[in-house]
Amino acid sequence: MLKQLLQGNQAIIQAAERAGLGLFAGYPITPASEILHELVGKKHIKVLQMEDEIASINACIGASLAGLKVMTATSGPGFSLMQESIGLAHMMEVPMVIIDVQRVGPSTGMPTFPAQGDIIQARHGSHGDYFPIIFYPNSVEELYRYTFSAFNAAEESLSPVILLSDGYISHLYETVELKDYPIAQRSMPPLGTSNRHFTGLTHQDSRPVTSSPEAHRELLAQLQKKCTETSRNYSFYEYIENTEADTLLIAFGALSRAVYQFKDKYALFRPIRLFPMVEELKDVASRYEHIIVLEMNAGQYCYQIERLLHREVGLVSLPGGKIDIKEISDRLQGLRQKLPKQVSVS
Amino acid sequence: MEDTVRFKRFLKEGNLPTPWCPGCGNGQVLKSLAQAFEELNLDKHQVVVVSGIGCAGRSAGFFDLDSVHTAHGRAIPLAEGIKTANENLKVVVSSGDGDLLGIGGNHLLHATRRNTPLTIVCYSNEIYGMTGGQASPTTRLNTKTLTTPEGNRDVPFNVQAIIKAHNCFYARSTTFHLPHLKKCIVEALRHPGLSFVDVITQCIVNNGRRIGFKDAFEMLMYYKNNYKINDNAEFLKDNEIGITRCAGV
Numbered sequence: 348m349l350k351q352l353l354q355g356n357q358a359i360i361q362a363a364e365r366a367g368l369g370l371f372a373g374y375p376i377t378p379a380s381e382i383l384h385e386l387v388g389k390k391h392i393k394v395l396q397m398e399d400e401i402a403s404i405n406a407c408i409g410a411s412l413a414g415l416k417v418m419t420a421t422s423g424p425g426f427s428l429m430q431e432s433i434g435l436a437h438m439m440e441v442p443m444v445i446i447d448v449q450r451v452g453p454s455t456g457m458p459t460f461p462a463q464g465d466i467i468q469a470r471h472g473s474h475g476d477y478f479p480i481i482f483y484p485n486s487v488e489e490l491y492r493y494t495f496s497a498f499n500a501a502e503e504s505l506s507p508v509i510l511l512s513d514g515y516i517s518h519l520y521e522t523v524e525l526k527d528y529p530i531a532q533r534s535m536p537p538l539g540t541s542n543r544h545f546t547g548l549t550h551q552d553s554r555p556v557t558s559s560p561e562a563h564r565e566l567l568a569q570l571q572k573k574c575t576e577t578s579r580n581y582s583f584y585e586y587i588e589n590t591e592a593d594t595l596l597i598a599f600g601a602l603s604r605a606v607y608q609f610k611d612k613y614a615l616f617r618p619i620r621l622f623p624m625v626e627e628l629k630d631v632a633s634r635y636e637h638i639i640v641l642e643m644n645a646g647q648y649c650y651q652i653e654r655l656l657h658r659e660v661g662l663v664s665l666p667g668g669k670i671d672i673k674e675i676s677d678r679l680q681g682l683r684q685k686l687p688k689q690v691s692v693s
Numbered sequence: 694m695e696d697t698v699r700f701k702r703f704l705k706e707g708n709l710p711t712p713w714c715p716g717c718g719n720g721q722v723l724k725s726l727a728q729a730f731e732e733l734n735l736d737k738h739q740v741v742v743v744s745g746i747g748c749a750g751r752s753a754g755f756f757d758l759d760s761v762h763t764a765h766g767r768a769i770p771l772a773e774g775i776k777t778a779n780e781n782l783k784v785v786v787s788s789g790d791g792d793l794l795g796i797g798g799n800h801l802l803h804a805t806r807r808n809t810p811l812t813i814v815c816y817s818n819e820i821y822g823m824t825g826g827q828a829s830p831t832t833r834l835n836t837k838t839l840t841t842p843e844g845n846r847d848v849p850f851n852v853q854a855i856i857k858a859h860n861c862f863y864a865r866s867t868t869f870h871l872p873h874l875k876k877c878i879v880e881a882l883r884h885p886g887l888s889f890v891d892v893i894t895q896c897i898v899n900n901g902r903r904i905g906f907k908d909a910f911e912m913l914m915y916y917k918n919n920y921k922i923n924d925n926a927e928f929l930k931d932n933e934i935g936i937t938r939c940a941g942v
């Protein structure tokens with residue numbers, strides 16, 4: 348099997364190429380830019396450097412409807428610009444892969460220190476209700492593997508699938524075995540074959556229906572069902588059991604790499620599919636008295652977990668791009684003494 | 694089928710009526726587009742129409758072929774994505790002046806720079822029609838709108854200059870000069886690079902009646918009397934309509 352030393356962003360490219368990427372449209376931004384430059388010149392992949400991220404995602408929508416597998420890659424500021432059209436892609440049921448290599452925000456923040464501040468933006472950044480499938484790997488090998496999953500889930504759900512990364516793992520170099528994973532075929536006939544109307548308006552049978560609450564609810568329910576059912580085929584997480592421990596730590600992405608250090612004292616759970624949230628966490632969490640979420644933001648996923656588990660969850664919030672083992676250890680110690688004991692009945 | 698109605702094969706008659714007000718010029722532009730497709734004897738599966746948001750933006754949904762109704766201002770980059778993915782398709786953007794020149798203006802600048810082979814038909818009613826009649830990028834100087842009660846102080850967007858700066862195809866017509874309008878669209882569709890057809894069209898409800906026109910007919914008569922056809926100009930004057938010369942083509 349072919350093994351290569353690759354940077355995280357390069358691993359995404361390797362996988363995308365094998366998964367059948369046909370067009371990439373993007374706009375430069377660190378720490379995602381390598382994906383744009385290193386795709387240029389590849390046979391069979393069209394690359395468009397657009398005038399901004401809004402144009403990039405719309406070019407992707409057009410090319411996807413026209414029959415190609417498409418991808419764009421950006422970081423927080425560009426991801427914010429894409430939000431309106433992410434909602435559009437959900438409404439029009441357009442498969443695509445969006446890579447968001449997170450850096451410290453809000454705004455220009457600390458370019459280009461890593462962060463995990465786009466969790467809620469990825470889930471809820473566009474207006475209205477939609478149900479995105481979101482993966483967040485924690486190694487170069489996983490960026491490679493889950494890029495295939497992102498392309499496949501996009502085809503299966505006919506929706507934009509988000510692959511989160513961060514400045515650390517996208518710029519990390521690790522050895523990757525370039526395995527072949529199953530590849531989904533294009534699931535939709537391309538433009539120029541029919542008389543369909545793709546619209547962001549609420550619609551029924553490809554016709555706008557703009558004053559029927561029933562039609563809207565039906566459409567939403569269909570979109571939700573499709574994304575949720577697809578996501579069940581992609582239930583990715585890592586659980587490191589610890590029968591001695593009374594506390595379960597939850598972490599993902601770059602930070603979860605540091606959290607492995609604490610596996611002797613704690614049990615660890617790492618969701619790889621962040622949304623829809625992995626249901627298995629409910630059962631795992633019920634075995635521990637305390638739950639602590641560690642994340643490089645002010646608690647974005649922690650609140651989601653509280654809602655999922657209906658219990659109080661401790662938070663170690665680490666914004667600002669710093670990952671320091673001593674700091675994490677001290678914060679965990681301090682927090683554990685304060686947390687009330689509870690075991691949920693699930 | 695009689696020749697004069699063959700253009701109807703490009704329209705979804707079952708989706709009619711359109712949401713447009715009585716007297717609105719948009720229907721004439723829609724029909725002219727269908728007639729131009731017919732004149733070129735295009736295959737329905739060869740054409741894709743893309744619109745943005747606004748009254749004009751609803752046009753895409755009335756074509757009996759694959760069409761896309763994207764977000765406000767984003768028809769051009771979406772169309773560029775389609776064209777890049779499948780260069781055999783004729784990709785037509787059919788949208789409003791606010792959509793293409795206001796919120797989407799930056800995309801137009803860059804699409805002309807790239808000279809992406811698209812035909813862009815701009816319904817220039819000089820107003821944001823759908824949202825009730827606010828000033829648009831093409832609203833004339835001193836015109837009163839909801840947002841310019843004292844008269845518009847901003848110079849209208851010189852779209853001709855922008856299109857021609859990058860040596861793309863530019864033509865202008867009105868909803869009074871229908872045979873000319875069709876001809877402009879046909880020539881635009883024949884052009885190998887980016888082509889832009891600026892269609893002066895009446896929004897009677899949210900523009901015309903506020904600036905003193907009694908009805909749509911009066912607006913059309915104004916177009917008739919005000920505009921002269923000049924199909925061989927380097928650059929059209931304000932009161933001219935026509936197909937401008939495109940160097941090197």
Ligand SMILES: Cc1ncc(C[n+]2csc(CCOP(=O)(O)OP(=O)(O)O)c2C)c(N)n1
Pocket residue numbers: 746747748749750765788789790791792793816818820821822823824829
């Ligand atoms: C991002 C965004 N901003 C604002 C709007 C509201 N809006 C809908 S149509 C429109 C103006 C359209 O004007 P134009 O393109 O000239 O079309 P017309 O209605 O005049 O045909 C606006 C501002 C929107 N839909 N999306």
Ligand code: SF4
Pocket residue numbers: 712713714716717718719748749818822823895896897898899900
């Ligand atoms: S508001 Fe103006 S542009 Fe819109 S449909 Fe009515 S007349 Fe036409």
Ligand SMILES: [Mg+2]
Pocket residue numbers: 747789790791816817818819820821822829
């Ligand atoms: Mg307008």
